[in-house]
Amino acid sequence: MLMKPAPNPLDALIAGLCGRVVDQPDWPAIIALANQTLLTPALFASLEQAGRIGDVPGDVRDYLQFIRDCNRERNVRLRLQLEEAVATLNAIGVAPVLLKGAVPLFLSQTVPDRITSDIDLAVAARDEPLAQACLEQLGYVGVPDGRGMARDRDVGVLELRAYRADGLGRPKLVQQGKLSVKIPPAQSRALHWIVHDLLKEGDYWRGRIDLRHMYDLAQLAESEPIDWATLRALLAGRSARNAVEMQLLTLHRFFGTSIPPGCGERLTIRFQHWRRVFASCHPILGAPLRLAGNLFWGARRFSRVHDLARRNPVHLARRIAAVLLNKDLRSKI
Template sequence: MSRMALDTLIPALRGAPPTDADWTSVIEVANRCWMTPALFVALDGCGGPSGLPAEARDYLAFIHDRNRQRNLLLRGQLLEAVAALNRSGIQPILLKGAAIIFSAPERKLGARMMSDLDLLVEEAEQPVANAVLAALGYRAAEGQHEFWRPQDAGMLELHGPGTVSGLDGPSMMDAANFSSATCDAVQARLPSATLRALNLIVHDQIKDGDYWRGTIDLRHLYDLVELAQMPQGVDWLHLSRLMRSRLRRNAFETQLLALRDLFDVPIPEGLGRRLVPRVQHWRRMAQIRHPRLAMPLRFAGAVAWLGRRIRTKDVPRFTATDFAPRVLRKLMQGRRQVAEALMGLHLGPKL
């Protein structure tokens, strides 16, 4: 696996695939980042698949078609749950992948890979929503907000106000931040593109520790690219004002620099000029471009992230006795997770 594979994957996602790409390596990186269906859609939009080797083209088409079938199942599951909530007077807010497949045009329905569906309801609506899901046959999972049924393609997560990354401020639930949307006579609310970007950035950078570990969730970064390209776009200046703490501002501007440098997303003048975000961005790019730096930098970041979680009492779900083995497994992953260990990319399923 070469870092050059990433240098091919990103231009391909932007609709400009190199003619001399090593597609085996590119597809391997795309697979590990959950980006294979999105790669097919991007190439299909620019006529790219016709220029690929037959095996690569057939593989991309196969994975895309299978993911599209799964997303159809997930959308059917989502519409059933939202319709039942509607009948009880609840119009839930759809988050992340749920918002995407609810409103996606037919051409992009198979592009996004996801593992579950995230819904948000008001605090007063939660008991009714729980009863509605129970009536549909859902069972509560181990997690506090997770529900599942054996016949479904994925879990359903039911969130309340204050439990969603970035949407925990008192003004975040204002009606002006959401719009009503309809799909097959089912009604839900969708966050604005700016609010969806806020959720993704805070979730990845702060909650999942990307800011400390110097990693990039390429799938979510690409989500931000697509949000920026929506008709209403993302109000980056307004988003910067919502990042009230220094930590959040640094994390936000670090992500903006990645969007600009990897996907040519224009960012407002003045954002991303401060020293700390620039150093963080350099560090993330160094972990991608220089594999020998990745392990010590990631280790130092993981220790710093763990220290912060202990200070904020957001303690990981493992004990001190198995912390060291987990760290060693993470650092010595070998070829199976080389895209993460050497390229600073997330491999695991994150919504």
């Protein structure tokens, strides 16, 4: 009798995030992938909510719960940090716009299980200097790489930026106790994740997947209606629109997210979808595809780096090496 092959770790992890335990799971590989993609607490929470956590071996269950509990403790501290920053900005008449992981951190009635890397806030461009000065009075100082501000006693970096309208509706004012914030519409939040990952960081060309953001999109689409067709039409350029369709096709394949009829039917979209899923499921066999994607991404950006090459050729060389050697992936697969 032929043995059924064990599912690859990516499919097994996705099943777990959907509250299912696959047959013959390779738990060390699943945990390694969950840790890499920052989804370990979400994996435990999904299986617990679905009533399937009892199907997990005891040592694996204990590990998953330990990571979940540690992350909840960290999120409690992040929430207090966020509330302090919001209160300080409210005191000068500014209700900041919450971005990315700051939204569930603020709105959730319980401590969220999402691993949040930092706290992202936005204010009107005219308010940014005053808002930054107020945060500096709380002890925040700029971090060395220039991406945000931090304090020694905190567990996360706070990023403050100027808010840019995207044409998908104005942020909604939300009050919680004495605190006031603005929450962008669901479509704006979805657009932010897609543009950041696929276009700004080049995942569309490089064939990479930020599985944590993919899971965020799936949960967002499940909780709030999103007009994907309008979101796609808003983007200028064929590559940007193709990137949205590819992301939707992958969302449907991974999490069963409902997508518009006809989405992803073109051969280009289906190939891009297949390429990154295949390379993620089979890293060794997919290595040539990844290398080709990195080279293509580098070629697209080459015309924009002449200034950097002239000012800091060593830094440019390091960036090129990081891309080609996949040293800049962080939580991506």
